[in-house]
Amino acid sequence: xxxxxxxxxxxxxxxxxxxxxxxxxxxxxxxxxxxxxxxxxxxxxxxxxxxxxxxxxxxxxxxxxxxxxxxxxxxxxxxxxxxxxxxxxxxxxxxxxxxxxxxxxxxxxxxxxxxxxxxxxxxxxxxxxxxxxxxxxxxxxxxxxxxxxxxxxxxxxxxxxxxxxxxxxxxxxxxxxxxxxxxxxxxxxxxxxxxxxxxxxxxxxxxxxxxxxxxxxxxxxxxxxxxxxxxxxxxxxxxxxxxxxxxxxxxxxxxxxxxxxxxxxxxxxxxxxxxxxxxxxxxxxxxxxxxxxxxxxxxxxxxxxxxxxxxxxxxxxxxxxxxxxxxxxxxxxxxxxxxxxxxxxxxxxxxxxxxxxxxxxxxxxxxxxxxxxxxxxxxxxxxxxxxxxxxxxxxxxxxxxxxxxxxxxxxxxxxxxxxxxxxxxxxxxxxxxxxxxxxxxxxxxxxxxxxxxxxxxxxxxxxxxxx
Numbered sequence: 448x449x450x451x452x453x454x455x456x457x458x459x460x461x462x463x464x465x466x467x468x469x470x471x472x473x474x475x476x477x478x479x480x481x482x483x484x485x486x487x488x489x490x491x492x493x494x495x496x497x498x499x500x501x502x503x504x505x506x507x508x509x510x511x512x513x514x515x516x517x518x519x520x521x522x523x524x525x526x527x528x529x530x531x532x533x534x535x536x537x538x539x540x541x542x543x544x545x546x547x548x549x550x551x552x553x554x555x556x557x558x559x560x561x562x563x564x565x566x567x568x569x570x571x572x573x574x575x576x577x578x579x580x581x582x583x584x585x586x587x588x589x590x591x592x593x594x595x596x597x598x599x600x601x602x603x604x605x606x607x608x609x610x611x612x613x614x615x616x617x618x619x620x621x622x623x624x625x626x627x628x629x630x631x632x633x634x635x636x637x638x639x640x641x642x643x644x645x646x647x648x649x650x651x652x653x654x655x656x657x658x659x660x661x662x663x664x665x666x667x668x669x670x671x672x673x674x675x676x677x678x679x680x681x682x683x684x685x686x687x688x689x690x691x692x693x694x695x696x697x698x699x700x701x702x703x704x705x706x707x708x709x710x711x712x713x714x715x716x717x718x719x720x721x722x723x724x725x726x727x728x729x730x731x732x733x734x735x736x737x738x739x740x741x742x743x744x745x746x747x748x749x750x751x752x753x754x755x756x757x758x759x760x761x762x763x764x765x766x767x768x769x770x771x772x773x774x775x776x777x778x779x780x781x782x783x784x785x786x787x788x789x790x791x792x793x794x795x796x797x798x799x800x801x802x803x804x805x806x807x808x809x810x811x812x813x814x815x816x817x818x819x820x821x822x823x824x825x826x827x828x829x830x831x832x833x834x835x836x837x838x839x840x841x842x843x844x845x846x847x848x849x850x851x852x853x854x855x856x857x858x859x860x861x862x863x864x865x866x867x868x869x870x871x872x873x874x875x876x877x878x879x880x881x882x883x884x885x886x887x888x889x890x891x892x893x894x895x896x897x898x899x900x901x902x903x904x905x906x907x908x909x910x911x912x913x914x
Contacts, residue, residue, distance in 0.1 A: 487525040491535055501538070509542045516545040517567070519555055533562045543567055546596075547574045552584045556591050565595065572601035586611045601651075607631050610638030614645040621651035625679065627906060629658050636663060643668035650697070653679040655704045665692070673697065681706050682726060682908070689729055693736050700743075701733065704908045705750055727751060730909055738762035743771035743912025745797070745905045748778075755779050758786070771912060773797035773823075773905070781808050788815045797823040799863075806834040813838045813860070817845065823863040830868035835878070835888070842887040863891045 494504035508514055517536070526532040536559075546567075548555055552575055559565075573596060575584065583606045593599075593615035602616060603623035607630045613622070622642065624634060633656045643649070643665070652675060654663055661681035669691040672678075678692065679702040685692065692701070705726060730751070734741070741763055746753075763769065769790040774797070777783075781803045787793075793816040798804055804827040812819060824830055842860065864870050873879065879890045 487535070488528070488531060491526060491531045494538070495534060505538060505542075508539060514539050515543065516547060517543045517570075518547060519558065520550060536562055536564055540564060540567060541569060543570055545572045545574075546570055547576070549576055549578050551577065551579070551582045552588050552592075556588055556595070559595070567596050568598060570596045570599060573599055574603045576603075576605045583607055589613065590615060592616075608634065610634040610642065613638060614641040616646070618648060619646050620648050622646075622649065623651070623653040625653045625655040625657070627657045630656065633659070633661065634663060639663055639665075640667060643671045647671065648674060650674055651677040653677075653702075654684065655679050655681055655702075657704070658707060660706045664688075669695070676700065678702070680704070682729060685729060689732060690736075693733065698913060700910065700912050702905060702908065702910045703729070704906070727753065733911055734761055734763065737911065737913060739766055739768075740913040741766070741911060742768050742914050743795075743910070744769065745771070745773035745775075745910040747775060747905050747907055747909065749776040750907045751909065752778075755783060764789075767791070768914065769793055770818075771795040773799075773910075775799045775801075778802045781805055784808055785811065788812055791816055792818060794818050795821040797821075798827060799823050800826040803829060805829050806831055806837065809834060810837055810841065813841050817857075819860060820858050821861050821863070824867045825863050825865040827867045832869045832872035835869055835872070835884075839884060839887055859885075859887055859889045861889050861891050863893075865892075 490504055490508075494501045517539075522532060522535065526535055573592070584604065586609070589608070589612040593612060596616075598618050599616050600618055601621040601623075602613075602619060603621075605626035605628075608624065609632070613619075634654060639654065643652075649672065652672070655661070656663075661683045663681070663684045665680075665684060665688045669688050672695055674697050675695055676697045676699040678695075678698065678700070681704050683706045685703060692698070730746075734744075738761070744763075764786075767790055769787070770792050772787060772790065772793060772795070774784075776799070781801075784798075784804075785808065788811045793812070796812055796816070796819060798809075801824075804824065809822075809824065809830065812822075838860070845857070864873060873890050878884055878888075884890075
């Protein structure tokens with residue numbers, strides 16, 4: 448932290464030749480004054496008085512982390528005076544860490560250029576999600592971004608992009624190009640090859656294409672992805688390189704999006720044919736090859752309606768390492784689930800939209816999986832309010848109710864319950880604020896962070912987490 452300028456350098460004389468009283472105050476008093484300013488405009492006016500005041504303001508702005516993220520539209524509202532806005536951005540430039548842009552990227556870069564802000568040296572993450580879907584980033588804008596943010600580590604672009612100049616982000620660790628909406632075109636193969644061969648620090652790569660069959664291939668790229676820990680791609684891209692992908696030394700998560708491709712028999716009616724996707728060969732091959740390392744599995748049962756008993760002889764049973772399990776939108780008989788209660792290390796269980804999920808089966812997980820922390824039963828209509836009291840009784844009777852010492856209690860069970868059979872009961876009886884449930888069950892409105900669709904639920908595909 449830089450030292451505060453001395454009082455001698457920060458005193459201004461009054462018209463009578465006397466030093467104003469405010470400059471006689473020490474820094475602690477000046478910081479108390481700063482804390483009582485009503486808005487950012489007042490704070491900027493305070494900062495612009497002298498070097499000492501500026502240091503106090505910068506120290507407060509930086510330590511508060513309120514302005515770590517550059518949000519040009521919000522900052523314009525807070526500082527309608529253009530000179531104040533320019534001053535604030537220039538002074539905060541070394542402390543900006545993140546950018547989330549919802550307006551035209553070209554216009555933003557032009558604004559920064561006019562403000563003489565040419566480099567944002569400490570920006571590490573950039574998320575571009577424009578409100579106008581036809582506002583695509585140009586190659587020139589991407590090139591200029593790479594110059595302006597030389598230390599960028601995480602980049603997400605939701606609009607169509609060819610990919611030229613993406614390899615100029617030399618320190619990039621995460622590249623996210625997925626959006627679950629229509630895109631006119633996807634990343635070009637030559638630029639994907641550049642990204643993989645030149646960005647050797649890449650740890651997360653998401654090149655999924657939602658509504659068409661992906662034409663991207665990783666055949667010449669896999670050897671460069673030694674540091675890749677998370678790979679998200681379409682099945683069409685994975686097919687030819689599955690064996691090599693599973694050998695990647697740092698791979699921790701593989702998310703596969705099934706392509707929108709259907710083989711309709713000549714005699715079938717296009718209107719009545721079941722368009723659900725049933726490509727499961729790679730799914731079972733991953734399960735077979737990586738069984739000793741699998742700690743998480745997520746399956747979208749609507750698009751992968753596997754036959755009852757599909758998992759009876761899976762190689763995961765001999766290892767029993769599952770910590771996260773998500774099997775959603777399933778219509779199998781409820782007995783299908785019982786075998787998973789042997790996974791005693793289970794921490795996350797997502798059974799969203801199970802047609803026949805009942806209280807008794809769910810209680811077996813509560814009883815037999817002591818580490819269970821997240822439970823998603825949203826849209827499970829067959830569950831009843833009786834489940835809650837019975838689950839509470841199990842959790843209260845669990846001994847010991849402490850893990851490592853007498854001061855550490857076991858974590859409560861977080862239940863995600865939107866539109867399930869006991870949602871109204873929870874709300875009417877205000878169980879969220881019930882002292883009886885406190886420390887044992889917490890009722891959650893929102894799904895956990897770091898998940899695309901809530902918990903480990905995957906859209907139109909499957910996910911594997913590896914040890």
